[in-house]
Amino acid sequence: MRHESRRMKRMARSHKRKKTSGMNLTSLMDVFTILVFFLLTNTSSNEALEPPKIITLPDSVVETKPRETVTLMVTAEEILVEANSVVATSEVLESEEVIIEAIKQAMIAELDKAIGVAQVQAQGEGGRDESEQGAEPPEVNILADRGIPFSLLKKVMSSCTDAGYTKVSLAVIQKASQG
Incomplete structure (x- = not known):
C-alpha cells in the first residue's frame, strides 16, 4: 500500500508540472471560414434571370x-x-x-x-x-x-x-x- 501512495504522489507531481494547453480553436475557425465562404457564394446567385445592362426592367x-x-x-x-x-x-x-x-x-x-x-x-x-x-x-x-x-x-x-x-x-x- 505504501508503494502505491509513493507512485500516486509521483504521478500527481508530474501531472502538476504539465500545463494543459487551452482548447485548440484552429479547427473550429476553419469550419466557420468555410461556412462563411459557402454562404457568400450561394447568396450571390439567388436570381434566376440576370438582365443585361442595356435593359431596365419595370x-x-x-x-x-x-x-x-x-x-x-x-x-x-x-x-x-x-x-x-x-x-x-x-x-x-x-x-x-x-x-x-x-x-x-x-x-x-x-x-x-x-x-x-x-x-x-x-x-x-x-x-x-x-x-x-x-x-x-x-x-x-x-x-x-x-x-x-x-x-x-x-x-x-x-x-x-x-x-x-x-x-x-x-x-x-x-x-x-x-x-
Missing part, C-alpha cells in the same frame, strides 16, 4: 421568382432569343404583321429546351410522370426594357404563343411588398 411587388426557361430579350435595337439576335426592333415596329415570322421560327427552334425544362420542373415539384398529368406547356420569359412600346410587346407575345408557348412571363425587378 418594378413590381410580385412574390414568385421566374423559372429557368427559354429567355427572349427585347432591347431598343434588337430582339434576341437565348442571346442570339433574331430581328431588329425597328423592323418589328414598322411591320403591320401581328405575328413576326423570324421570332416564331427562333422560338420553335428552342421548343425542345422549353419542353425539357418544363418536364424536369414538373417531376421535381410533383413527382408525377407525363402519363398522369399530361405534358407541361412550354414557358418563355421575356426581358423587355421598360421604355418598349406595348404594341411591340404584343407582337412578340403573339409570336411566342403562335410558336406553341402557352405560358408567357414578363421579367420585372422585385420591390419590397407594401404592408
Whole structure:
C-alpha cells in the first residue's frame, strides 16, 4: 500500500508540472471560414434571370421568382432569343404583321429546351410522370426594357404563343411588398 501512495504522489507531481494547453480553436475557425465562404457564394446567385445592362426592367411587388426557361430579350435595337439576335426592333415596329415570322421560327427552334425544362420542373415539384398529368406547356420569359412600346410587346407575345408557348412571363425587378 505504501508503494502505491509513493507512485500516486509521483504521478500527481508530474501531472502538476504539465500545463494543459487551452482548447485548440484552429479547427473550429476553419469550419466557420468555410461556412462563411459557402454562404457568400450561394447568396450571390439567388436570381434566376440576370438582365443585361442595356435593359431596365419595370418594378413590381410580385412574390414568385421566374423559372429557368427559354429567355427572349427585347432591347431598343434588337430582339434576341437565348442571346442570339433574331430581328431588329425597328423592323418589328414598322411591320403591320401581328405575328413576326423570324421570332416564331427562333422560338420553335428552342421548343425542345422549353419542353425539357418544363418536364424536369414538373417531376421535381410533383413527382408525377407525363402519363398522369399530361405534358407541361412550354414557358418563355421575356426581358423587355421598360421604355418598349406595348404594341411591340404584343407582337412578340403573339409570336411566342403562335410558336406553341402557352405560358408567357414578363421579367420585372422585385420591390419590397407594401404592408
